[in-house]
Amino acid sequence: MTPATPLESPLPDRSKPTIRSAKEQLILDAAEKVFAELGFKGATTSEIALRAGIPKANLHYYFPTKEALYRAVTENVLTAWLAAASxxxxxxxxxxALAAYIGAKMDMARTDPLGSKIWASEIMRGAPVIEDFLHTTLATWLASREAIIQSWINKGLIVPMQPRYLIYLIWAATQHYADFDHQITALNGSAPLDDAAFTTAKTQLITTLLRGVLNVAKSDT
Amino acid sequence: MTPATPLESPLPDRSKPTIRSAKEQLILDAAEKVFAELGFKGATTSEIALRAGIPKANLHYYFPTKEALYRAVTENVLTAWLAAASxxxxxxxxxxALAAYIGAKMDMARTDPLGSKIWASEIMRGAPVIEDFLHTTLATWLASREAIIQSWINKGLIVPMQPRYLIYLIWAATQHYADFDHQITALNGSAPLDDAAFTTAKTQLITTLLRGVLNVAKSDT
DNA sequence: ACAAGAATTGACCATTTGGTCAAACTCATA
DNA sequence: TATGAGTTTGACCAAATGGTCAATTCTTGT
Known part of the structure; x- marks a missing residue:
């Protein structure tokens, strides 16, 4: 077979990762922050470049358009989402299972609030970029987890309910700590929740939701 | 926060309400939609004027700056929030009490999703406009309701918990149906939740949360 | 009817912003 | 050291945008 030389972009994954991918990551990190804070429209390529410590023209060398950069950031968000979903x-x-999932989503809200904000922002503007993801991967994931929850209901382990609204409840409750962290901080005396407070919130959320949906025969606590 | 009486316009509230206030309301309605969809930065005064069916210069006659218009829209959001809070x-x-509050917030998410989105957008960009509200009215409201919930806990009516995280849970769960309605619609086969589905979601949310926090002595079902 | 304030609007302007480009610089290798 | 691909960057541009303004057109009280 022919060596199949690519036309324009070769395969610089292992060849020269130090220069290009390092710079790309630098830009992506800065872009994530700016997009999370200002939204797609509010973010400017100059601001992103400024935070990355490079000239704007250099940013456009790696990401030709603002939207391409935004899409790249979004990919990372979806990847993180899928990791927590597992x-x-x-x-x-x-x-x-529920405690693990709620816990994972809470940890993600704590670890990567920017990703959650970008997600929220993207949804609120009509999901022009991740629309496909919603109808494919996310819809599939939701359907399969609905089936799992339904099986629990059938076994009498979970109170009868519409599983999807439970999922929505979990998404809402956990992502709230990322998306609304400014509000939570303000209501906490202008100081972000410390680790102890966050752990309390996380534990309490799990407790409350499990109490709300588990069909207890006898609680041991 | 002071109501911010406009600089020029005197007090034409009752004197000439037909012309000015009608036009203002027309603009405010259009502005609410555009701000909710595109955020503060993404919204343009021309787009708002276009949707209101008036020339941009006419919009600036009633609201001198984009920020003034945004503040006016925000005032309405806060007013609606306070109404539900009561x-x-x-x-x-x-x-x-909890069922009434959750129900009211759900109804608001259904009736006025735009207001919720503007709130969310405002918080996510750091709440430059409603920051004062967060530290005054909202903080006070939260503290007093925490006290109420705490008294319920002391009476053994509610499971021991940190009341504020329950409030956050309620805010998150209800506002989710407004802020993420696009996602919910997508996961509902591209059709918005109909009234029946929404009622189910609302009822289930109330049921789940009450189960999660009420200290039942004996259930009657 | 008419004067005066209120309202309307097309034309215009300064700034911002996404994106381009050509010249220059770096650096590994033949 | 010469070469050429890869990288960097200041200068620049067209479009979009918030806001202004003077001229014009209503409304309304007398």
């Missing part, structure tokens, strides 16, 4: 499946017991 | 106090029974 924690739903590690256990067959509803209490443990 | 439903917390209509009852001494925790189950009824």
């Amino acid at each position: 924690s739903f499946d590690v256990n067959d017991d509803p209490a443990e | 439903s917390f106090d209509v009852n001494d029974d925790p189950a009824e």
Whole structure:
């Protein structure tokens, strides 16, 4: 077979990762912050370049358009989302599976609030970029988890309910700590929640939701 | 925060309401939509004027700056928020008070999703306009409701918990249906939730949360 | 009817912003 | 060291945008 030389862009994954990918990551990190703070429209390429410490023209060398850069940032957000989503499946017991998923989403809200904000912002402007994801990967994931929850309901482990509204509740409750962290900080005396407070919030959320949906035969606590 | 009486316009509230206030309302309605869809930065005065069916210069006659218009829209959002907040106090029974408040917030998410989106957008960009509200009215409201919930806990009506995280949970869960309505619509087969589905979501949310926090002595179902 | 204030609007302007470009610089390798 | 691909960057441009303004057209009280 022919060596199949690519036309324009070669495969610089291993060849020269130091220069290009390092710079790309630098830009992506700055872009994530700016997009999260200002939204797609509010973010400017000059501001992103400024925060990355490079001239704007250099940014456009790596990402030809603002939208291309935004799409790249968005990809990372979706990747992180999928990682957290997998924690739903590690256990067959509803209490443990739900606790793991809620916990993972809470940890993500704490670790990567920017990603959650970008997601929220993207949804609120009509999801022009991730629309496809919503109808494919996300819809599929939701359907399969609905089936799992439904099986728990059928087994009498979970109170009868519409599973999808439980999922929405989990998404809402967890992402709130990322998307509205400014409000939460303001209501916390202008100081962000410390680790102890956040752990309390996380534990309490899990407790409340499990109490709300688990069909207890006898609680041991 | 002061109501910010316009610089030029005197007090034409009752004297000549037909012309000015009607036009202002027309603009405010258009502005609410555009700000909700595009955020503060993304919204343009020309777009707002276009949707209001008037020339841009006419818009600037009533609202000198984009920020002044945004502030006016925001005032309405806060007013609506306070209206829903009052439903917390209509009852001494925790189950009824919480159900009323959750229901009111859900109805608001359904009736005025734009207001919720503007709130979310404003918080996510750091709340430059409503910051004062957060530290005064909202903080006070939160503190007093925390006290109420705490009294319920002391009476053994509510499970021991940090009341504020319950409030956050309610805010998150209800506003989610407004802020993320696009996502919910997408996951509903590209059709918005109909009234029946929304009622189910609302009822289920109330049921789940009450189950999660009420200290039942004996259930009657 | 008419004067005066209120309202309307097309034309215009300064600034911002996404994006371009050509010249210059770096650096590994033949 | 010469070469050429890859990288950097200041200068620049067209379009978009918030806002202004003077001229014109209503409304309304007398």
